[in-house]
Structures are given as structure tokens and as C-alpha cells.
Amino acid sequence: MTRHLDSRSLKVPVAGLMKKLFTRERFGAELDVGLGESGLYERSERGGLKIDLWLESSPDGIRVKGTLRGSMTLECTRCLEEYRQELDIRVDEFYRRPGIGAVSPEGRPLPREMEIPEEDEYLIEEETIDLNVLVNDAVILNLPIKHLCSPECRGLCPHCGANLNRGDCGCRVEYIDPRLEVLRKLLDEEA
Ligand SMILES: [Zn+2]
Numbered sequence: 001m002t003r004h005l006d007s008r009s010l011k012v013p014v015a016g017l018m019k020k021l022f023t024r025e026r027f028g029a030e031l032d033v034g035l036g037e038s039g040l041y042e043r044s045e046r047g048g049l050k051i052d053l054w055l056e057s058s059p060d061g062i063r064v065k066g067t068l069r070g071s072m073t074l075e076c077t078r079c080l081e082e083y084r085q086e087l088d089i090r091v092d093e094f095y096r097r098p099g100i101g102a103v104s105p106e107g108r109p110l111p112r113e114m115e116i117p118e119e120d121e122y123l124i125e126e127e128t129i130d131l132n133v134l135v136n137d138a139v140i141l142n143l144p145i146k147h148l149c150s151p152e153c154r155g156l157c158p159h160c161g162a163n164l165n166r167g168d169c170g171c172r173v174e175y176i177d178p179r180l181e182v183l184r185k186l187l188d189e190e191a
């Protein structure tokens with residue numbers, strides 16, 4: 001199943017803000033998010049990730065600055081159990097008004113060679129900024145490389161699949177010293 005973040009609460013109308021240039025508006029939301037195949041998705045109505053942003057208008061667009069804090073749900077790659085991952089992310093991005101040249105987060109025009117391809121940019125569309133993409137990008141960029149419920153996670157038993165964090169499953173794990181294995185192969189070949 002393909003799931004991606006598409007929360008209505010993160011689609012923010014900005015027509016009013018764009019009319020009053022150089023004014024700020026605070027935006028807040030709280031979402032319960034998980035990680036699916038195509039990025040973040042909204043899990044339930046419960047919270048977890050607190051989104052606290054300031055939206056500031058300029059002639060070229062809207063600067064979005066603030067924090068994403070709290071936690072989200074991830075699956076541990078070793079034991080496959082869900083766990084809460086703590087997040088504390090700073091955000092500083094720019095939503096460009098369509099038809100205006102590329103600008104820095106401070107709203108200054110960028111020299112041509114520094115221009116970002118349009119598909120990598122955040123744009124104001126239909127007088128709305130869609131923060132779904134921003135939240136998705138910022139969280140994914142800031143996740144640890146390894147998703148582990150704990151650094152000491154013991155994972156699953158390779159034989160019976162039991163979660164070894166819940167105790168020993170009783171399977172006998174055979175360990176063959178690699179050096180002995182080489183020797184055994186040599187003896188096999190000679191035989
Ligand atoms: Zn684990």
C-alpha cells in the first residue's frame with residue numbers, strides 16, 4: 001500500500017498574509033505520523049509530532065521558520081516492533097510565489113547558477129502553502145540512518161523468529177569458527 005502525508009490541516013491558506021507584506025502568522029498543528037513506503041503518513045487523530053511554525057510574507061513568497069518536535073512511530077529494523085522515535089528539527093524554508101525568480105530563505109534573489117530546479121522548490125499554489133511536503137522532507141532528512149527501538153535491541157531469532165528482547169527462545173545457535181570452517185573445507189577436498 002502506498003501511503004504519503006496528505007493532511008488537510010497542513011494545507012494553509014495564505015491569501016491574507018500575502019496581501020499584508022512583511023507580516024507574520026503563527027501556524028501550529030499536531031500529527032501522529034508513521035513512515036510508509038513513499039514517505040510519512042498520518043496514522044491517527046492522536047498527536048505526537050508538534051509543528052510550530054512562523055509564516056512571514058515578502059514580495060517573493062513566504063518564509064517558513066520554526067520547529068518540528070515530539071515523536072513519531074517507526075518500525076525497528078532488527079525486531080520489527082513499532083517504537084517512538086524522538087524528533088527535534090529546525091525548519092527554515094521558502095515558499096516561492098509562482099512567476100518570481102529563485103530566492104534564498106531570507107527572500108533575496110539567488111544568482112542564476114544557484115537557482116534550484118523548480119521541482120525541488122516549494123511553491124505557493126492557489127494561494128495555499130502545502131506544508132505536507134515540507135514536514136515530510138524535513139523529518140525524513142533528520143531520521144537516524146538505523147531505525148532501532150534501542151541500541152541494545154537483540155532482534156529476532158534467525159531460527160524461530162521470536163523477539164529476543166522478550167527473553168530467550170531456547171533455540172540452539174550453532175557458531176562455527178570461520179577459521180575452523182576453512183580447515184574443514186580443506187579436509188573435505190582432500191578426502
Ligand atoms: Zn528492536
Ligand SMILES: [Zn+2]
Pocket residue numbers: 157158159160161162169170171
Ligand atoms: Zn528461536
